Amino acid sequence: MTAETAAAGDGDRLPNTVFALDAVTLARRLIGSTLTVDGVGGRIVETEAYRRDDAASHSFRGETLRNRAMFGPVGHAYVYRSYGIHWCLNFVCDGAEPGSAVLIRALEPLFGLDRMVERRGLADPRRLCAGPGRLAQALGLDRSHDGLDLSQPPFRLTEGDEVPVPILVGARIGISKAAEQPWRFGLAGSRHLSRPFAKGEIASSGTETV
């Protein structure tokens, strides 16, 4: 079945139990799975983990009006405005430690390409969803999605194909605090990453089923 004929999110839904995982484990687990919003989306190829005890995390200094969703139920979305211009999407997780989330940094566009191009105003497939702000714009995400349940429409999360592919691990991007933590994950060989992984970061200790 091709990407064109497949309905958005065809395949097994991600079990809600994955959101009980800690952020680092979930960030790795999500690589290769499929995310769509109102039928528009694709394969998750890049994520970052953020924890409560993490100086780079919005939840580090406790709950505020902005980060309220991070302290809400797991399996819900945390959508925030970045640099006053962009929106960024996180998955809230880890019920044992409220304030944990996984930032979705990049997708391989597969479904609703025309709608993405329309929203982004740029057709370059390499830059359609390569970056958290670009991804949110392509999927039409904004404040109205903050706090919504990821298991309900317009969201749909499904397992990826069962093809073993190495997972890249590296330092997170665009942060100044706790920047040394290797909590950025990527799909090896993907041409849709927001930025390439450094040579030293290409060390993956095995393969994941994606």
Next chain:
DNA sequence: GAATTGATGCGCT
């Protein structure tokens, strides 16, 4: 290709 800069919301000191 790499470096620089402007746009801009909002939580924090």
Next chain:
DNA sequence: GCGCATCAATTCA
């Protein structure tokens, strides 16, 4: 005021 979990246009090369 300052500092961002960013991006695109512009300026170089």
